[in-house]
Amino acid sequence: MEKVLEILEEIRPDVDFENEDSLVDGGVLDSFDIVALVGELNDEFDIEIKPSDLVPANFNSAKAINALVEKLMDE
């Protein structure tokens, strides 16, 4: 979780990721941020996030993103 937050803050220092739970639905992250985030997460955790994983539910909060990472690491 710490690492995910660190990556998020590096991409968008202006957002309060610990409390935001509508990152995609609320339009906080744009598609450029999402792609940058995917690249970083893939490298950091040695996973492969696919376009089919890009549903708002997976990216709306730092917690959700962390859950997605953990799920993909298990596979």
Next chain:
Amino acid sequence: MSYTSIKFLIFVTVTILVYFLFPKKWKEYKWTVLLLASYVFYLFAGVQYVGFILFTTASTFFGALWMDKMSKSSKNYLREHKADLSRDEKKKLKERTKRNKRLVVALILILNFGILAFLKYAKVLFMGGTGDLLVVLGISFYTFQSMGYIIDIYRDTVPAQRNFLKFALFVSFFPQIVQGPIGIYSSLAEQLYKPHSFDYDRFRQGFLLILWGLFKKMAIADNANIAISAVTDHYQAYGGTTLLFTVILYAFQLYMDFSGGIDISRGVAQIFGIDMMENFRRPYFSKDISEYWRRWHISLGNWFKTYLFYPLAMSSLFLNVSKNIKKSKFGSTKVGAHIAKVLPTSFASFIVFFMVGVWHGANWKYVAFGVYNGGIIMLAVLLKPVFESVLKKLHINPACAPYTAFRIIRTFILVLVGYVFDVAPSFEESMMTFRLIFTDQNLKVGYGEISELGLSKVALVYLAICAVFIFIISVIQERNAATTIRSTLIKKPAIVRWGVVYLAIMAILIFGVYGSGFNAADFVYAQF
């Protein structure tokens, strides 16, 4: 059968009656009324087109079942042999299934987009003519919608539909077949199949939305279209002032035409209990071009984002380019880090806009339109730090109202530049338009030309009043985005409600362009 015709009005009324009077004991078959109505609507356009939509329906339906079978048998095998397979063997099996599914999805995509491309490009490429070989009703929209479904099946994000007729309804639903919105299977399909009972509130809201759409299309867009087609018919005859006027009028006309048509579609669907996605969110209030494309033709933008932009931008090729820049010496600088983050992604978005341009038709002006929009977005993203530092140096607060107003006006001008490619008949003539707009401004000549375009002075003043009216409505909508004007309206006393309905109907009857001997203009987007 045009959405603005009396025939359509009768057709919708009959369908509504049959749907809501459908016997309760067979209510799980209620959706067949919508399917039948959709095919009747489609047959009105011409029997010769039905083959195309049936081919797309069948190829997509069976392709999806085929992939579904592959996934299921692979999953079953894995479950049964869980104990005796190594991790590597399991991985290999999964990869093989994925590869086979990829072949199927590629085949379906190539076949269906192939037909679309052939119809749009064959005449220009092989026969030396211009325009489409054949304009099949709604082919772009039902092709996009079905191909979205087949990609969802490939990605395993929705279950495959096992009833052919149900799937045929998803592809052909008549309110959206002409010009969208392009529905997504996961949010639209179940709504189509569910037996909805009559809801007076929904009926009133849908009715008001249809009325609003008819007003925008018939009483505004079709009036403006008279002047625009007068110009495009003899494009070379006009000076810079008239051309500038035409482009601005076109911005108004296209928005009223397209969003009016979508309002009619959404209104009809709403009466049946079906919520279709919004396709426009006051696009001319956008503060930059990317925002504009998130608010204009939203369903098309979403389609391209989900099925083309993300797969491209997230492909290993694009991500590796980014990674390599970041690792290089250049990547350790501030500029380098920014480039590494946005270059591959902005290139992917450039490709998307290029494709959107190409989809509009076989004409260089559409390619130019795509390159222009993609180019602006790419530059805006790449140069973002530069703009930010300039603002800082000038001590401008990016959130202040004057700067926001400046951004909105600037974006609208950029949109107008894009529209020049749309209005002008060819690429050469669009270049000529830019030249004349900057070098040939003459108010007196312009006034003389504009008054000869088939619109009387009164009609021009009327259009100007409409523009102000739409602007005010848009500001109200923008400030109360959470609710709609019509849901506020239905809570008002009967006299207010009926007053508004009466005024709207009178406006359509008095100012609407229709009548015998006059064919209401086709919806602009029906031709794509």
